Amino acid sequence: MTYTVEVLLRETDRVVSETVTREEDSPAGWSEADVIGVLEGMLQAVARAKDPGDPDPTVALRGLSWIVNPVATGVVIAIEIPSGAVVAGPFAIPQDRLHAMVGSVLSRSAMGAPSSPAPGRVH
Numbered sequence: 001m002t003y004t005v006e007v008l009l010r011e012t013d014r015v016v017s018e019t020v021t022r023e024e025d026s027p028a029g030w031s032e033a034d035v036i037g038v039l040e041g042m043l044q045a046v047a048r049a050k051d052p053g054d055p056d057p058t059v060a061l062r063g064l065s066w067i068v069n070p071v072a073t074g075v076v077i078a079i080e081i082p083s084g085a086v087v088a089g090p091f092a093i094p095q096d097r098l099h100a101m102v103g104s105v106l107s108r109s110a111m112g113a114p115s116s117p118a119p120g121r122v123h
Contacts, residue, residue: 005042005088006018008085008086009049035101039079040061050084068102077089
C-alpha cells in the first residue's frame with residue numbers, strides 16, 4: 001500500500017511531502033506493530049525535514065499529541081509535536097479501530113514500554 005506523509009515544521013510555511021510504500025496491501029489487517037511502523041515513520045519524516053542529512057533518524061513514540069481524523073477517502077493520522085505537525089494517510093480502516101490501536105501503542109510507550117528495540121530520540 002502507498003500513502004502520503006506531509007510535514008509542516010514550526011516557524012516555516014513549507015510543507016514537505018513524502019510517499020511511503022509498505023508491504024501490507026490494506027490497513028484492515030494491521031497489527032499494532034504495523035501501527036508502530038507508521039507512527040515511527042511519521043516522526044522520522046519530521047526528523048528528515050528538520051535535518052535532511054540524517055536519512056534514517058531514530059525516534060521514540062513519546063511526547064506527542066495525535067488524532068485519527070476522517071477524510072473523504074478514509075482516515076488520516078495527525079501528530080503534533082514541539083517541532084511541528086505531520087499527517088499520514090489516507091488509510092482504508094474504520095476510524096474507531098485505528099484510534100484504538102494508536103491509543104494502545106502510545107499508552108504503552110508513555111508507560112516506558114519500548115515501541116522498538118532501538119533507543120530513541122524524542123521530538
